[in-house]
Amino acid sequence: MRGREVTRLEGFSDAVFGFALTLLVVSLEVPEDFPALKQTLSGFLPFAATFAVVSWIWFEHYLFFLHYKVEDNLTVLFNLILLFVVLFFAYPLKFVLTRLVAGWTGIGMPRGDPGYAGFTASDARLLMVAYSAGFVAVFSVLALFYWNALRQRDALGLEPLELFDARAGLRRHLLCVAVGLCSILLSLLLPMRLFGFSGFVYFLLGPVQGTNGHRTGVARARLKASLA
Numbered sequence: 001m002r003g004r005e006v007t008r009l010e011g012f013s014d015a016v017f018g019f020a021l022t023l024l025v026v027s028l029e030v031p032e033d034f035p036a037l038k039q040t041l042s043g044f045l046p047f048a049a050t051f052a053v054v055s056w057i058w059f060e061h062y063l064f065f066l067h068y069k070v071e072d073n074l075t076v077l078f079n080l081i082l083l084f085v086v087l088f089f090a091y092p093l094k095f096v097l098t099r100l101v102a103g104w105t106g107i108g109m110p111r112g113d114p115g116y117a118g119f120t121a122s123d124a125r126l127l128m129v130a131y132s133a134g135f136v137a138v139f140s141v142l143a144l145f146y147w148n149a150l151r152q153r154d155a156l157g158l159e160p161l162e163l164f165d166a167r168a169g170l171r172r173h174l175l176c177v178a179v180g181l182c183s184i185l186l187s188l189l190l191p192m193r194l195f196g197f198s199g200f201v202y203f204l205l206g207p208v209q210g211t212n213g214h215r216t217g218v219a220r221a222r223l224k225a226s227l228a
Helices: 008-026 034-041 044-067 073-105 121-151 160-189 197-227
Strands: none
Touching: 008 044, 008 073, 044 073, 044 121, 044 160, 073 121, 121 160, 121 197, 160 197
């Protein structure tokens, strides 16, 4: 396994991911009374969902650098783009998830916020496109990490299993990109009575990645057996 030591690039990235999560916390106001405290507590689910998504992105970043010690200029550029998108993406992500949770559960909407009642059709479409564009950007950059590692396969001396894992990582992230692009298309093309499907399409990530993971695991086991 490559990349066991934490590099300056990884350390800087971890600090930025931590800062992105900190922004989500410091955006909460200190409750001044009990109703305000209840309102803050009602934001637990949206915050947990946002934390989970940012942590997922961090984990995918961690997995790549754990297995591939790549620090060329292109990787540094891709990494900076990823960190920029994560920082910019954090607040829109929390905004969308807060309103989704509020719409499904009836809790978590900030006091005095009209929620979706004040949204026009164009506002709703813009919000979903902005969220999905951030999602697509994040996983496109993660896919580019693996593409860049494959491009340098000879210089890095990648072994057959490492090559397989790099291709699998590229495919895994491209599947996420495909789902995000599908959401963008649906949010732009669907009539408003069906607009919710542009968000529900993200539930496809479970079965799509589950199926891909199973097939990848079977193929990797066969390759490992053939190399033994």
